[in-house]
Amino acid sequence: ETGVTQSPTHLIKTRGQQVTLRCSSQSGHNTVSWYQQALGQGPQFIFQYYREEENGRGNFPPRFSGLQFPNYSSELNVNALELDDSALYLCASSHSLAGRETQYFGPGTRLLVL
């Protein structure tokens, strides 16, 4: 067990709706990264948060946004859901900026968009 938790575990939404996913980082970790994993694929980097600021972003549109709170927990928000947003969303926490430390992953949230 990594100590990284995510909620909810499963979620069903319809196209056009908005969703918020939550992540609590491992104790002592100040950096949170979010990844999207489509079925049968490897995870794709969405963005990373460090000290409440987004400090890196992958190739995802602006309707994917996030927050990090003073306790280093984080939220991923997706607006105007599309069918292709159906995926496993993984959160990872690490000890420092720039990812020199290993990223430890939570169990993920499975999102289904109908």
Next chain:
Amino acid sequence: AQKVTQAQTEISVVEKEDVTLDCVYETRDTTYYLFWYKQPPSGELVFLIRRNSFDEQNEISGRYSWNFQKSTSSFNFTITASQVVDSAVYFCALLKLGTSYGKLTFGQGTILTVHP
């Protein structure tokens, strides 16, 4: 751009067989980290190993061993005497150093099934 290729989509073995999972990467950087993660059916990615580009020493941890060869850009993973509990999807990943954030680039994964 960075890329990780795991050419083996699926591997099926019988318990106690040895199995090697291949990973080939592409990067223009001279400093980077390589990782292996295991993803059981529950979905959580479990960290197995991290190697940096300066250190080509192979590593053994119990039934697991890793062979890093910079000359061929490969970082292969071997499980000796496989067990049913080793059944999972295994991902190789690359992390570029020297940037302001840590983005892992993953391969497509290899599904390993170990039959009793």
